[in-house]
Amino acid sequence: MVRLIDYQASEPISMVNNNNPIAIPHTPxxxxxxTIHITIPRKNAKKNHVELIATIGVRGVSGTSQILFKIFRDGKQIFTAQEGVESDPTxxxxxxxxxxxxxxxxxxxxHFYELTAENITNGTEAAVVGPISFSGLAVAHDDSKSDL
Incomplete structure (x- = not known):
């Protein structure tokens, strides 16, 4: 059986806004x-998982950027994803x-989760224009019942 133990969500930007872009810095x-915080009760330690979902709106400013998104848990990198972003206005x-x-x-x-972005392509520019959402759903696994 699976049971919900925590859910947290953050939505710092709720819609696209090309007028207020946030420049994505170059690596490093x-x-x-x-950011979000997820709490795991003592009784659910080591018999759980956290499903993290992120959505980020980005815009190509110049060239073709490769944006590296990372998720950190308690300061340790646990996940990466990469997205190519073009700037051709046509x-x-x-x-x-x-x-x-x-x-x-x-x-x-x-546990403290952070969602980050960086541009790994020199000579290009990209920006976050929204929306941004980041959520975490923590569930516990109960081995005594096998509904799933």
């Missing part, structure tokens, strides 16, 4: 887009990157 610098320039990560067997206590 990065920008933190959103083509698409706004993109939505959505991805999911699953973090398993967390210890008891509060």
């Amino acid at each position: 610098s990065l920008t933190v887009l959103a 083509s698409e320039v706004n993109y939505i990157a959505t991805f999911q990560a699953i973090d398993t067997n967390l210890a008891k206590g509060s």
Whole structure:
């Protein structure tokens, strides 16, 4: 059986706004887009997983950028995803990157998740234009029942 133990969500930007872009820095610098805290009770330690879902609206400013998105748990990188973003005004320039990560067997206590972005392509520019959403759903596994 699977049981919900925590859910947290952050939506720092709720819609596209090309008038207020947030520049995505080049590696090794990065920008933190959103954060959440998930709490695992003692009784659910090591028998759980956290499903993390992120959606980020980005825009190509110059060249073709490769944006590296990372998720950190308690300061340790646990996930990466990459999205190519073009700036050609005769083509698409706004993109939505959505991805999911699953973090398993967390210890008891509060865990801090950060969603970040960085541009790994020199000589190009890209920006976050929204929306940004980041959520975490923590579930516990009960081995005594096998509904799933």
